[in-house]
Amino acid sequence: MYMGSGGTGGAPGSTGPYEDPEIVKRHLVQPSEAEAGPSEESSIQGTIKGKQPEQVGGAGLNEDEFSSLRLQGGDVTRGIYKWTEQAEAKNRLHRSQSFDHSRPEPENEVEDIHAIKVPGGFRRDHLRRNVKSPPGNVSEAEHGVPSPGGAANERLFTSSFLEFLSIYGHFAGEELEEDDEALGPNEYFGDDYEDDADNEREPMEDSALLPPNKRKRRRKTRGGSGQNSPMNAALLLLKSFVGTGVLFLPRAYLSGGMLFSNLVLLGVALLSYYCFVLLVSSRLKIDGSFGDMGGILYGKWMRSVILFSIVLSQIGFVAAYIVFTSENLQAFIKAVSDCKTSISIPYLILMQMVIFLPFSLLRDIGKLGFTALIADAFILIGLGYLFYYDVLTLATDGLADIIMFNKRDWTLFIGTAIFTFEGIGLIIPIQESMKHPEKFPRVLFLVMIIITVLFTTMGAFSYAAYGSKTETVVLLNLPQDNKLVNTVQLLYSVAILLSTPLQIFPAIRIVETELFTRSGKYNPYIKWQKNVFRFFVVMLCAGIAWGGADNLDKFVALVGNFACIPLVFIYPPLLHYKAVARSRLWKYSDIVLCIFGFFAMAYTTSMTVMNWANSQPKAPGYCERRGLGVDAW
Template sequence: MSLLGRDFHSSLDDGSKSLLERNSNVTAENVHPAEEASGLSRMQTLIHLLKCNIGTGLLGLPLAMKNAGLLVGPISLLGIGVLTVHCMVILLNCAHHLSQRWQKTFVNYGEAMMYSLETCPNAWLRTHSVWGRYTVSFLLITTQLGFCSVYFMFMADNLQQMVEEAHMTSNNCQPRKFLVLAPILDIRFYMLTILPFLMLLVFIQNLKLLSIFSSLANITTLGSMALIFEYIVQEIPDPSNLPLMASWKTFLLFFGTAIFTFEGVGMVLPLKNQMRDPQQFPFVLYLGMSLVITLYICLGTLGYMKFGSSTQASITLNLPNCWPYQSVKLLYSIGIFFTYALQFHVPADIILPFAVSQVSERWTLFVDLSVRIALVCLTCVSAILIPRLDLVISFVGSVSSSALALIIPPLLELITFYPEDMSCVTIAKDIMISILGLLGCVFGTYQALYELIQPISHSVANATGVYA
C-alpha cells in the first residue's frame, strides 16, 4: 500500500495537469502548479468550473424534484447548493493554510487530508495520517467509476428509445403519451453494443486528441440543453395538482441525486492553482456556482412542472417522439460518450501506476491495456446488474459524492484549525454540516439499496422505457 501512496502522486503530475489545461470534465485530484508564467484567465476558469459541474446528473433533476415535491425540492436544492459551495470554500481555505504551514506550493485534496492529520492532537491519527489520503483517493475512484456506470445506462436508455421508436418518429412534435411498450431488445443488449466502442475510446492516451472530443462534447451538450429548455417552457400544465412535499423515503433519493449533480468539488483546488491570478478564484467560484445552482433549479422545477407524474429518470426520455427532439438524445449521448473517456482518466491514472509497477517493462503495455479494459468492463457490469439510472445516481451521490462534498471538508477544517483556537460557532457549524452529510449518506444509501432490490414494477414511475 505504501508503494501505491508513493507512485500515484508522481505519476499524475503531468497527465492530470495536461488534462486540466485541455479539459475539466473530470474531477482530477492531483494537478500541480504550472511552471509556465501563463495560466487560466477568469473566463477560462469559469468555463472549466461550469463544465465540471454539468453532466448527466443535471438531466435527472426533474425526477429528483418529483421525489421531493414542488416546493420542498427547489428549496432543498438551493440549500444543498449553498452548503456545497461553502464546503468548497472550506477546502480552499484549508489547502491554502496547510500549504503555508508545510511550505508547499500546492496541496491537493488527498494531501490536505494527510497533512492535517499529521498535526492533529490525536497520536493514532497522526500515525495513520496517510490513510486520510488513501480514503480521499478511494472516494474519487469510486465516484468517477460510478459516473461512468451512469453514463453506460444513460447512453443505453437513449439508444434504446431512438432505435425502437425510429419507425414511429415523425416531424410532428406532439407531447409523449403514456403507453406500456414491450421493448424489442433488452436494454442490456444496448449496453453490450456500446462496450467495445468505449474500450477503444479509453485506449486513447493522447490528451490533445481527447481535447478535440471534449470540444465536440461541449458543443453537443450546449445544443441539446437549448432544445430541452425550448420545449419545457412551452405550455406548462397547471402545477396546482402536483404535491408540494413528497414522502420522506423518496426525499432521501432526492438527496442522493442532488449531491450527485455537484460533481466539481474535487476540481476547485486544481482550478485555483492553474489560474493566472489565484486571488480572483473566490469571485469566479461564487459566480460560477450561482449560475450552476440557478440552472439546476430551473431545469429541475420546470421539467417536473412540464411532465408531472410522468417524469422519467432522464428528462431526455420525456421528450416528444419527433426528429428534432430525438436529435437531443443523440447529441447529449454523443457528448456523454466522449466525456466517458475524460471521467475515466482519474481512476485510471490512480490505479495504473501501481498496477504497472508490479510487472517488468516487457509487460507494461499489456498490463496497462488490460487494466483499462477491466475498468470499462466493471462499469458495464455494474450498469447491467443495476439498470436503474435514477437509483444508481442516487446511490453514487449518497455514498461517495456526499462524503467528498459535505462530510470531509468540515472535518478537515476542524482538524486543521482546531489547534489555533477556533470559535465555538465555527466548531458547531462544521459538526452540524458533517452530521447532515453523514445522515444523508447513510439514509440515502439505505433507501437507494432498498429500492434497488425491489421488483421493477414496485416503482415503475421512476423506471425508464415505459413511455412512448
C-alpha cells in the same frame, strides 16, 4: 582630478594629492543616464544625435550592458572610467563580489551578427538562449524561440477548453498525466524487465560496479499553469458542473416534491459552496492534492480513503453515463423504426464497452479533446431544446399534477442533487490554474449562483410540465414521433458517450499510480499489465451499469449519497479542522459539518437501498403506450 595638496582625504601622513573617486564619478555618465529616453540621452550626449545605439556602442555588447565605449570619445575617457572602478574595488572587502543584473529580455529569432563576431560572442549568445525560462515557456526555451508576447500576455479566450482537458490530468490535484508512456522517435522498448529479479538481489562479485538504472516513473512537477483569468476559471467551472445530472433532476423533483426539492437544491448549493471554500482554504495552507492533504494531516490511511472515494464516485458517474446513453439510444431506435426494432439495454451497454476499451488505452488526455469539444456542443443544444419544449408544454397544456412534498421517496432527491453538484475533483486544479488563486472563492460563488439557477429552472419547469409522468431521463418525455426530438436524443446520447472516457480517466490513473510503481514506457510487460488493468476497469463500469440499468434514478441517488457526500461534506471540514481552523468557532463548525455529513450519508444511503428493494415496475414506454410490439434483440 587633483584638489590641491595636503588634503584630509589622502592617506594618513600622506603629502600627495587628494583623490576622491566619488567626486570624479559625479561627472561621469552613469548606466541609468545611458539608458534614459531619447530626450534625456540627447542632453547628456549632445554630440551624438542621430546615431543609433549600435553605432554608438561597442559591437557585440548587449543592449542592457553599460560601457563607456558606447559614448562619443569613449576611448579617450576610458582611463578615467577604469580608474574609478579600480578605486571603488580597493575599498570593498576582498571576497567574491555578488552583483544584481536583471535578465535581458528574450531576443528575436534574428541573430545579432555584431554581438556574435566579438570574442566570446558565441558563448554569451548560447547562455542567453539557454537560460532557464520561467514556467510556461519551457518549450520555447528548449527550441531557442521565445514567445513573442512574453508571459505577461493574456491567455486567449478560446484556450480555456484546452485548459479544461488539462485539469482532468490534475483531477483532485493529483498528477495523472502520463506523457512519458509514449515512446519517442528514437526510443525503443528495452528488455530490462527480464532481469528484474537479478537486479533486486544483493550485490555480489559478478555484479556490475555501475548497475543499469531502473527506469522508474517520472513524476511531473505539480501545479497549474497559473495564467488563467477569473473569466476563464468561471468557464472551466461551468463546464465541470454541467453534465447529465441536470437531466436527472426532473425525475428527482417527482421524488421530492416541488417545494421540498427547490428548498433542498438551494441548501445543497449553499452547503456545497461552503465546503468547496473550506477545501480551497486548506489547499492554500498545504501545498498538495486532495489526497496528499489528507495524508499530511492525518496519515496515509486518510489519503487512501479520499482516493478511494474519488475512484468510487468516478466509477459511479461512468456507470450512470452508460445507462443514460443506453436508455436514450434504445428510445431513439424504437422511434426511428416506428417501434419495429429494439435493442435491449444489456446489448447497448456491451456495445459501449467495446467502444470504451480502446479509449481507455490513451495515455495523453489531450487526445480526448475532439470528443469533449463535440460533447459540450451537443449538451448545449440538448439543454436549449429541452427548455424550449418545457415552456411550450406549460403554455399549451398548463401546470401538470405536481405535489409539494413526497413523503416516501424524498431521500432520492438528496442523492440526485448532490450527484448534480458534484465537481469537487476539479476545484483544486482550476484554482491552481488561476493567476490569482485568492480570487477563486468569488469566482466560484458567481458560478454556483449561475448553475443553481440553471438546475432549479430545468428541474422545476420539466416537473411542472410533465408531473407524475416525468421519466427518469426527461428527454423521453418529449414527443418521440418528432424528428427534431429524435435528433436531440441522438446528439445528447453521443455527447455523453464521448464524455465518458474523460470521466473514467481519473479513476484509472489514480488506481494505476498506486498499483504500478514503474513506468511502462520502455517495458512492454509492465505496459500490457496496465492495459489489462484498464480493460478490467472499463468492464467493471459496464457490469455496474448493467446492475443499475433497471432503476437509473435510484442508482444515481445511491452514487450521490454513498460516494459524493463524503467528498463534499466530510473530507473538506476534516482537512480544514487541522490545517486552517484555529478558533473554537471554526473547529466546532467543522466538527458539526463532518458529523452531519456522516449521518446524512448513512441515512440517505440506507433509505435509497430500501426504496430500490421495494421499487415498482417501470412505467410503459412510448411503444407500449401505443400498443405496438417490438422485436427486441
